[in-house]
Amino acid sequence: MRPTLVILAIAIPLAGCQAGGSAMDGARQFGAGLGAAATAPLDDLNLRRRHIPTVLLQAEANPYDLRNLNQCSTIGAEIARLNEALGPDTDEPPPADGSWLSERAADAASAAALDAIRDATTDFIPGRSWIRQLSGAEQHSRHVQSAIEAGRLRRAFLKGTGMQRNCAPPAAPAWFRPRGRSQR
Secondary structure, three states: OHHHHHHHHHHHHHHHOOOOOOHHHHHHHHHHHHHHHHOOHHHHOOOOOOOOOHHHHHHHHOOOOOOOOOOHHHHHHHHHHHHHHHOOOOOOOOOOOOOOHHHHHHHHHHHHHHHHHHHHHHHOOOOHHHHHHHHOHHHHHHHHHHHHHHHHHHHHHHHHHHHHOOOOOOOOOOOOOOOOOOOO
16 A cells, blocks of 8 residues: 555645646646546446447447448548547547646656556455456446447548548548549
8 A cells, every 4th residue: 555655645746736837737637536546446346337428339339330421521520429439540640739748747647646546446355356247347348348449440441431432531541642632
């Protein structure tokens, strides 16, 4: 338990030391993450479940569905929905958020502290893997991962379809340049 206290002693001040007037934002984010980390055993007992976005459930049901995706704009809109649920694709550059190195260091320290707290709160559960199996938490966790994988597969399929139809990004990978005139 001592490493957790050491990490907390380092991370809490760093969360409040962010430059550029965002110190309160860093502290609020750490506080919100602290609550989630402290209540992590609720996930193991299946008393709290991670929400699966509808777009990922649809992708899981039929990842190759092209109904109503006749134009580049509709393909791009579907990819945008998937990006909202999954985060940016690997072919897209990370957003330039203009953060300072000290802010990124504080975020990393906060994340490490929250991971340590989450580990400490879940480690005290004896037979945790059995409890996760019996409560259904493990099955739900596998369903979440399956939906995420299906969403990634669908996004890749749609970007390939966009390339085939000579669409410009975001209906195709960011590096793709349409030949001649792009279909709209």
